[in-house]
Amino acid sequence: MSLLAVRPGDMGSVRPVVTDPGEARPGAPDPDDRELGRRFAAGDEQALALAYARFAGQIHGMAVRAFGPGPDAEDVTQQTFVSAWTGRAGYRPDKGPLPGWLVGVARHKISDTWARRDRQRRETEAAMSEAQAAPGRRVTAGVDTQVADRVLVLEELDLLGQPQRGIIELAFFEDLTHAQIAARTGIPLGTVKSHIRRTLERLRTRLEVDGAALHA
């Protein structure tokens, strides 16, 4: 007994609904996720509607988890699909499944909403402080560093190639250990570890360079 029946899973954050082209639902001419991703990238309007039908529940579920049901969550879901559609040139079907990419876009929208709220909070506080302070004295409220860092980290993740991006996303967002990532992806343990190291170094550099600028 030397080979155990373990097959590596997908690298994307979300398991596609239908992965096997031969597994299409009976009577439904629906494309599988791979084909749907290609059509989406090519600008097929039906593909946007179909992607919404398939994945809006998951995306909206994330948005509701972040903001509760209501206008903020609905805005995030709406912005995710609108941005994904207008930015579809940035989606590369060969780099990962469409639902995983949509989840990545949704993370940006959630993070941007937090950053916007933080900015509004600071403006409000600054206005109140200035109203109370002596004339001519400038008072600024502090930036929430973590909110700002979050936007930068998500930006930098977009710039990563594969398999680095898939590996760090499994660690960050699916809470997998490096051993679990190796088991999931079939990438050797040592390679997973060195990718994690290099990616964290890269993120640290980004935060040190651009994060510091926020406080200047």
Next chain:
Amino acid sequence: MQHCTPEQLALAALREPLPADDAAHLADCDRCRAEVASLQRAVDAVAVPQLAAPGPSVPPPPRVWDAIAAATGVSATPSPAPVAEEPPEPVAEVLPFRSRRRPVLLVAAAVVAGAVVGAGAVAVLQDRDDGEAVTAVALDPLADNDASGRAEVVLRDDGTRVVEVDLDAPALDDGYYELWLIDREVVGMVPLGVVTPGSQTFELPADLDLGQFPLVDVSVEPLDGDPTHSGVSVARGELDA
């Protein structure tokens, strides 16, 4: 002793437990701790449940699509309704408030943070009556299985070692779960016994080198009388010790 390797410091930044030697070094070494802290800034920025992989699906109200259609000028309509398209896949099933890594995560965090949060958090592994937990590992579902759990190696006061397993898995109609320690090449295997969903304890052979058999594996075995591994593993984790 030597400093931790850069790779191990990166894992510590992700709050993975380190081997005992490295964890001990890290607790005492300002340089290594500063390195972990600097790498951890990015980890902490995104380690919030709201950004975790999608959990429960929530169908948005119809006005959301109306707004998307208006903004994009797309006239196609989604059909069927999004609510019908929920894939019940374990991979997407990361519950935001119940981290699989949390039990060991607390310990790693305590090691890094030292005395500040250490007192309470470290108790998760060490404060036991019967011995000392030396390492713990999450058992992650393999492929599309629903099985998961946690294994903890405990060094008892009398010098013996046991593996305490907490298995969360569906009951089997026929066949049974078996616990194994397996080497990295997945060739050598030590059977530890029948395991059922829930908590149970397995004694380790006295001279067994866990470094040689670091994979904790749960298999599904048919009732065929064959004592070898069936080849069907449902959950696995790798010990770091």
